[in-house]
Amino acid sequence: MRRAWQALFGQRARRRWLHLIVGGALFMPYWLVGTVVLGPLTDGGGPFGGSLLVQFGAYGVGLPLAALTALFPLTRPMSVAVARALCGVAPGRFAEGPARGAEAKARTAGWFVLHLGAGALVSGASLALPPFALSVAALPFSAALRESELGAFWHLDRPWLAWAGLPLGLLMLLGLAAAAAAAGALLAAAAPRLLGPSPADRLVAAERRAAELAVRNRLARELHDSVGHALSAVTLQAGAARRVVDGVLDTGAGDLGFVREALTAIEETTRRTVGELDAVLGLLRSGEDDGELAAPGLEALDALVRGAGPRVALTVRGDLAGLPEAVSREAYRIVQEGLTNAVRYARDETVTARIALSGDELEIIMENPLPATGPAPVARPDGGRGLRGVAERARLLGGAAEAGPVDGCWRLAARLPVGGAR
Template identity: 55%
Template sequence: MNALLRSADVFLGPRARTGWAHLVFGGAMLMPYFLVSSVLVGPLLGEDELFGSLAAVLTTFAVALPIVAVSALLPLSRPLSLGLLHALHGIPDTELASGPARSTGARLRTAAWCTLHFAVGGVISGMSLAVPPFAFSLVLLPFSEQLRNHYLVRFASFDGPAQWILLPLSGVALLIALAGIAVSTAELLGRAARVLLGPTPSDRLAAAEQRATVLAQRNRVARELHDSVGHALSAVSLQASAARRVLDADPAFARQALAAIEETARRTVGELDAVLGLLRQDDDEDRAAALPLGPTLAELDELLIRTRAAGVTIDPSVSGELGALPDAVSREAYRIVQEGLSNALRHAGQVPVRLRIAVEEEELEITMENPVPARDRARDEGGGRGLRGIAERATLLHGSARAGEDDGVWRLAVRLPAGGAR
């Protein structure tokens, strides 16, 4: 019973039905080309012979296929074929190319596929129209005197009980054979589709470039969220802790800490909105283009004020013209300084931080040092996402970044090109 059910599923299951429908659809799409071909072949064969013989029909069919191949060279032929394969044949997107055929090789392969699909679909469609009526006639022949009179010439030796059994069985066998041919042909056509409509080397390269672009954008958004929101949360956490401890003893300091928390939260909401705007670029390019790209070193003083409000002592030293830096360098440098201060807040707490920023001979140098508490060993294992983000920012600008502990002092050193950076 299980074997019978499996066999029925092979011939009549969803996959078989959709594969058969895909073939019939190819035959239906062949019909306009067949009619055009009949117009070309008609004057040569004569109107009476055009559909009067099998040879004339096959000739018209053969002339229609080159017309199919030429029309399939259009770039949009591949998306239409892919849509049919996805909808009716169930081939996964990962096994096929995507988008219009751009290269000559891709167009030729698409033309070969369309010609094959239409040709095979035309044959299966013709069989699907002709075989079932004849097969049902054979099944019903023993029970219909009208059918027996109609097929009397073809079955002259109808008399006898053997024909009453053989003829219906022959009709059922024809139907099973038709289903088997259609299912097998659909399966072979699916394999041909993977070869002819599979991704070409140029398609794979384009897909890899697109994925790299998406990953780069995701990493950019992740860095922005980590640096802006992470720094704000670290500062707010320390400010709230300090305000809670001195709320009764020093109300003035508590009010100052709460005001700093309010300002930090307000500014972070604005930065968060700008970062989230990057995620909407595909839907609204004009709006995304108008979004601010992030703070620069021109806002360094405000960053230091907010960090000091968390109880961190900062000893800054700035030399050179920060305003002369390219915007891209200045923005990345701001984020690097912000993440360095966030690391100090998260891992060392309220410790003094020494910050040095210098613009020297087309190079921006950022150095940050702070003592490492004995309890902190996170950096000995290489740090977390923040240090990786700093390294990525430096690498994108063709700079360098080094971080590590030396004799109880954590040191971050970053070098960026100060002029002509892209």
């Protein structure tokens, strides 16, 4: 009993009933146009005073007009918005945006006609039937109703027959609720098929999802390279400065100038990284998919090398000032990741970095001796993304990168075509 009551008068049933009434309200202009078309048949009764045949004739004229207007682009977004709020269907089963292609437009027109047609019938019944049903239910309690045309219609020549009006009126109201619930369930079942995504919509959604994932991947690379390098460099400089300070405190001998340089490098690295972090977080907050990161390029290479420590031998050949911005930015990140790995694994050995511009290709080679003990550094299976990010950056520019042990050294090599930036 409770389930039957919920099916007829529960929150979902009430929302679907309201959805049908909205359809009936939207159908009203089309119905009025139908009454104008059928004007010669109204006998001067006006749009609301014609015969029942004329009323349903106007209904039949209005439905094709509704199908034609459903071809406009805004019809599907409007229908989806109303159905998502009131129809009781999971939001993910609806398509987004205007209908694309003849098949999607035809399905949208079918939905629009079904919604407005069923809504007009249910709305008309919701307006006309309750007063009549209540009047029939009140026959046993009102002598005036029994003596009226309504009583004559029911042939109430015997008083006890009036009591049949009470259950009959209630059954009319229950029948209206059942019809509205059935029509609402019909629309809910048809909504995913008629308003669901077409193959073209799925393709657009897949492309949008791929673009969003590409942006997230790019931001993840930027955060990894920037913050990861800064933490490694700061850790190295702070550890070296601490050892010098410990020597001064223990023996009174030590190079306090080196401590000053290390603290300066830490300050520069953290300030630069905070700026880069603000740029990435700004894009995340704004939700922009095509925003440009304010990432540094090779013009900031000297500051990067200073922050990595004193044992970095940098050699540059060629004029790097004329490089495209994208190439300069990605090359900077590749060098940064190479230095991050070097300061993590090279310990006190010298890191060699060579950057050469030859023709239309930029070559980056970084080498550092492998540790005497322990395994060679590899991409960590528990989440290390540095070397993978280097390869992705090179591929995006149409180049290539590789890393691995060569002749007792860890070697990172990348080749970037200068004209390959996209």
